Amino acid sequence: MRTSIATVSLSGSLTEKLTAAARAGFDGVEVFENDLLASPLAPEEIRARTADLGLSIDLYQPMRDVEAVPEEEFARNLRRARHKFELMRRLGADTVLVCSSVSPLAVDDDALAADQLRRLADVAGEFGVRVAYEALAWGRHVSTYDHAWRIVEAADHPYLGTCLDSFHILARGSDPKGIEDIPGEKIFFLQLADAPLMAMDVLQWSRHYRCFPGQGGFDIAGLLGHVMSAGYRGPLSLEVFNDVFRQAEAGPTAVDARRSLLVLQEATGLATPPAPVVPSGVAFAELVTPDVAPVTTLLGALGFTRTARHRSKPVDLWQQGEARVLVNTGPAARRDGTALAAIGLESPDPAAAARRAESLLAPVLPRRRALEDAPLDAVAAPDGTELFFCATDRPELPSWTGDFEPVEHQADTPSTTRIDHVALTQPWHQFDEAALFHRSVLGLSAQDSVDVADPYGLHRSRAVTNADGSVRIALGVGPAPTDDGARAQHIALATDDVVAAARRFRDAGGRLLPMPANYYDDLAARHEFADGELETYRDLGILYDRDQDGEFRHCYTETVGRVFFELVQRDGGYRGYGAQNAPVRLAAQHAVGRPGR
Template sequence: MRTSIATVSLSGSLTEKLTAASRAGFDGVEIFENDLLASPLTPEEIRARCADLGLTIDLYQPMRDIEAVPEDEFARNLRRARHKFELMRRLGTDAVLVCSTVSPLALDDDALAAAQLGRLADLAQDFGVRVAYEALAWGRHVSTYDHAWSIVEAAGHPALGTCLDSFHILSRGSDPKGIEDIPGEKIFFLQLADAPLLAMDVLQWSRHYRCFPGQGGFDIAGLLQHVVRAGYDGPLSLEVFNDVFRQAEAGTTAVDARRSLLVLQESIGLASLPGPVVPTGIAFAELVTPDAEPVAAILGALGLARTARHRSKPVDLWERGEARILVNTGPAARRDGTGLAAVGLESPDPEGAARRAEALLAPVLPRRRAPEDAPLDAVAAPDGTELFFCATDRPELPNWRADFETIEYVETAGDVAGAVDRIDHLALTQPWHHFDEAALFHRSVLGLHGQESVDVADPYGLFRSRAVTNSGGSVRIALAVGPAPTEDETRAQHIALATDDVVAAARRFRAAGGGLLPMPANYYDDLAARYEFTEGELATYRELGILYDRDAQGEFRHCYTRTVGRVFFELVQRDGGYQGYGAQNAPVRLAAQHGQRPLR
C-alpha cells in the first residue's frame, strides 16, 4: 500500500519535513495546517516542491469545529471552509480532514451534524474536494469511530466519508472489528499512530506521547487488518504528535517512521521483505582507541590473550573461549577516545541478514574495506555502531578470522576457574532522541525480542534501559538512554563477559593488576539485611566489589572494571536462568563510577 506521513510528525521547517519524507521513501504527505501557515512558500510552491520530491499531497488537515452548530455559526464555518478549499485547489490536494467538534457551541444532534456535514460536502464537491470526518477521542459529542461513521452514513453524500485514526480508536478501548462494517470506499483516509499504554488524560496522551507503529502498546496490526478487510485501499499514513520527534532531526525520524510501516505491512502480509535472520551469538565486539595500552592491560588481566592481528590494518584480536574483542588503533577511531565501534553478530545467513537490514532502510556499509579482505556484510545501527553479520570458522561461509594472522602467544593452562568464556551482553548508550528507534531497529532488523523497559536512577538523572535478546539468550544487547543530552562520561558503553565463577574471575583479574570498581560498604550491609548468605560469602563480595541480585529464576553476580575512555567491562555470572542485568544495582554502580575518573 502507499505510505504517507503527516508533516506534524517531523521536526523543522516545511521544506525540511518534505525533504526528509521523500528521502525516507514515503509516497505522500498530509500537510498539517500550521506547517503551511508558518512556511514562506506559497501553496503553488509547496505543490511544486512536493512534485519535485515525488510526493503526493494526500490530505490537508485539520479543519475543526465545523458541525452541529446554530445556523449563523455554521455560515461562518462554511465561509472559512471555502477559503480552505480554495487553498487546497492551489495545493493540488483533494482530501481534507474534519475532526469532530469540541466547540462548546455544538449541539448534541446527530441529524444536524449530518445535515451540516452534507452541506460542507456540497461545497467541497464544487472544488473537487472530499471530506474525511474523524472522531476525536475527546470530541464533544462524537468521540468514537462508529458514531462518526453513523453520521457520515446518515448524510449519504458522495463527497463525505470517514477518516480512521488508530490512536483515537484504540485509546478509547473501542473494538476495531466494527471497522469491517464500513464500506471500504467510504473510508477516505487512515491515520496510524501507536502509543505507550499510559493511564492519562487522552488529549495530553495524544498530543505528546504518540509514536510509530511497533513502538507503543497498541495492536496496530490488528486494526489495520480490519481496515483492509473493509476494502480500504488508500495510503497508510502516520500522524504522530510526539515531543521528542518535534526536536529530533527530521531525516532520522522519517527513516524510523517508514521502517515502522514496512514492519507493520510485513506483519499482516501486505509487504514481502527478506525474512529476519536472527543472530546466534556475538562473534566479536570492536573497540577503537587511540592508545591500545590501557585496553590491552585490562583485556590481559581479564584473561583474554592477543591471538591474532589483522593482515592490513592495525587491529588486534583478543580472545578467550568465545569471547572475542577487536582492538582497532587505526584512523577508524572516529570517536573521541576509546569507544565501542562495531559488533560482529554470528549469523546463519550473513547475506540474508544484510538484505533484510537494507530493506528496512539500514545504511549498508561496503562489503570489503580493502581489496584483500574477506567480504563481510555490515550495516550501521541508528546510533552509528557498525553491525557485521558474520561467521566464525564455518567452512561454507567467508570467515572474518581469515583476515587475521595468528600471533605466537603463550597458551595459558587449560581450564581455569572463573575463565571468561563469551560475551554475556553489550550495553549501548543511545543518543537522546533515539531510544524507541533503536529498540524497533534491533527487533525488526535483527529479529531480537525486546525485554521490559526499566527506569534507573543515576545520581544525576533518571535513565531508561531496555534489552533486546534472541530466544536462547546468546545475544543480549542492553540499550540505554539518559533523560536529556549529556556529556556525562559514566553513561559509557560496556562489554559484559560471562564466567561461571565471578569470584575466581575477579580475584584473577585483580591479581593480574586489574582495577575493580570498589562498591560502598553500605551496599553490603543492605545485602545482609535482605538475604542470607553462606559463611564468608558476603565478605568475599565486599572485598571484590561484587554485586548481587536475585529473581524468581535465579541469581546474578557481577562486578566492574574501571572505565577507559567511554568503555568499561563487566564480569557476570548467571545462575539458574536469571534473565536480567542487575538493574537493581545500577544506581550503586553509577554512583561509584561518578566517584572515579576514567582511565585514558
C-alpha cells in the same frame, strides 16, 4: 501500498520535513496546517516542491469545530472552509480532514451534524475536495469511529467519507472489528499511530506520547487487518506527535517512521520483505582507540590474549574462550577516544541477514572497512554502532577470521567464556527507535524497559535478546539530552565463577570498581549468605541480585575512554541484568569520575 506521513510528525521547517519524507521513501504527505502557515513558500511553490520530490499531498489537515453548531456559526465555518478549499486547490490536495467538534457551541444532534457535513461536502465538491470526517477521542459529542461513521452514512454524500485514526480508536478502547462494516470506498483516509499503554488523560496522551507502530502497546496490525478487510485502498499514513520527535532531526525520524510501516505491512501480510535471520551469537566486539596501551592492559588483566593480527589493517584479535575483542587503532579510530564501534553478530546466513536489514532501511555500510578476503556485510544501528553479520569458522562460508594472521601467544586458562551482553547508551531521542530497529532488523525480542534512578538523573534501559540468550544487547538512555557525546558503553563477559575471575583480574593489576560498604550491609539484611561470602563480595566489589529463576553476581572494571567491562555470573536461569544494583554502580562510577563527592 502507498505510504504517507503527516508533516507534524517531523521536526523542522516544511521544506525540511518534505525533504526528509521523500528521502526516507514515502510516497506522500499529510500537510499540517500550522506547517503551511509558518512556511515562507506559497501554496503553488509547496505543490511544486512536493512534486519535484516525488511526493503527493494526500491530506490537508485539520479543520476543526465545523459541525453541529448554530446556523450563524456554521455560516462562518462554511466561509472559512471555502478559503481552505481554495487553498487546497492551489496546493493540489484533494482530501481534507475534519475532526469532530470540541467546541462548546456544538450540540448533541447527529441529524444536524449530518446535515451540516453534507452542506460542507457540497461546497467541497465544487472544489473537487473530499471531506474525511474523523472522531477525536475527546470530541465533545462524537468520540468513537462508529459514531462518526453513522453521521457520514446519514449524510450520504459522495464527497463525504470518514477518516480512521488508530490512536483515537484504540485509546478509547473501541473494538476495531466494526470497521469491517464500513464500505471501503467510504474510508477516505487512514492515520496510524501507536502509543505506550498509559493511564492518563487521552488528550495529553495523544499530543505528547504517540509513537510509531510497533513502538507502543496498541495492536495496530490487528486494526489494519480490519481496515483492509473493509476494502480500504488508500495510503497508510503516519500521524504521530511526540515531544521527542519534535526536537529530533527530521531525517532519521522519517527513516524510522517508514521502517515502522514496512514492519507493520509485513505483520499484516501486505508486504513480504526478506525474512529475519536471528543472530545466533556474538562473534566479536570491536573497540576503536587512539590510545591502545590502556585498552590492551585492561584486556590482558581480564584474561584476553592477543591471538591474531589482521593481514592488512591495524586491527588485533584478542581472545578468551569464545569471547573475542578486536582492537582497532586505524584511522577509523574515533576522535572521541576509546569506544565500542562495532559488534560482530554470528549469523546463520549473513547475506540474507544483510538483505533483511537493507530492506528495512538499515544504512548499509560501505565495504571500505570490510576485509578483502571475506566480504563482511554490515549495517549501522541508529546509535551509529556498526553491526557485522558473521560466519565464524564455519567451513561452508568465508570467515572473517581468515583475514587474521595468528600471532604467537601463550595459551592461558580463560576465566570468562563468552560475551554475555553488550550495553549501548543511546542518544536520548532514539530509545524507542533503537528497540524497534533491533527487533525488526535483527529479529531480536525486546524485554520490558526498566527505569533506574542514579544520583544525577533517571536512566531507562531495555534489553533485546535472541531466544537462547546467546545474543543480548542492553539499550540504555541517560537522563539528559546534554551528554550524548559521553555515552557509556560496556561489554559484559560471562564467567562460571565471578569471584575467581575478579580475583585473577585484580591480581593481574586490573582495577575493579569499588562498591560502598553500605550496599553490603543492605545485602546482609535482605539475604542470607554463607560465612565469608559477603566479605569476599565486598572486597572485590561484586554485586548480587536474584529473581524467581536464579541468581546474578557481577562486578565492573574501571572505564577506559567510554568503555568498561563487566564480569557476570548467571546461575539457575537468571534473566536480568542486575538493574536493581544499577543506582549503586552508577553512583560509584560518578564518585570515581568526580572524586570527593
